Amino acid sequence: MTDIKIKIIDREGVLHEIDAPTDMNMNLMEVVRSYELAPEGTIGICGGMAMCASCQCYVVSDTELPEMSDDEEAMLSEAFNVKDNSRLGCQLHITEEMDGLEVELAPEEL
Numbered sequence: 001m002t003d004i005k006i007k008i009i010d011r012e013g014v015l016h017e018i019d020a021p022t023d024m025n026m027n028l029m030e031v032v033r034s035y036e037l038a039p040e041g042t043i044g045i046c047g048g049m050a051m052c053a054s055c056q057c058y059v060v061s062d063t064e065l066p067e068m069s070d071d072e073e074a075m076l077s078e079a080f081n082v083k084d085n086s087r088l089g090c091q092l093h094i095t096e097e098m099d100g101l102e103v104e105l106a107p108e109e110l
C-alpha cells in the first residue's frame with residue numbers, strides 16, 4: 001500500500017478527501033501544499049522546521065499519531081489558536097498508520 005486517505009478541512013471549512021503517498025517522505029504540511037488547500041505563503045513558511053506554526057492543524061479523528069517532539073511542543077506553546085488537539089502538520093510524516101486521519105487547518109496567523 002502506498003497511498004492513504006486523509007480528510008482535510010481547509011480554512012474555509014471545505015472538506016477535501018485526498019490520497020497521500022506514504023513512500024515519498026512527505027509530511028502533512030507538504031500534502032496540504034501539494035493539493036493547494038491553503039494559499040501559497042500561508043502555510044509552511046519556515047519550510048517544515050517547527051518554527052512558524054503556519055502549518056498548525058487540529059486532529060479531528062482519533063487516529064493514533066506519533067508523540068510530539070520538544071520542538072513541536074515548544075512552538076505550539078507560543079502559537080495562536082492552539083487547542084488540545086493541535087499539531088504541526090510539518091512534523092507529521094505520512095505513514096500507513098495514518099490512514100483515515102481527519103484534520104482541520106488552523107486559522108492563518110496574521
Ligand code: FES
Nearest residue numbers: 044046050053090
Ligand atoms: S511549517 Fe513551520 S512549523 Fe510547520
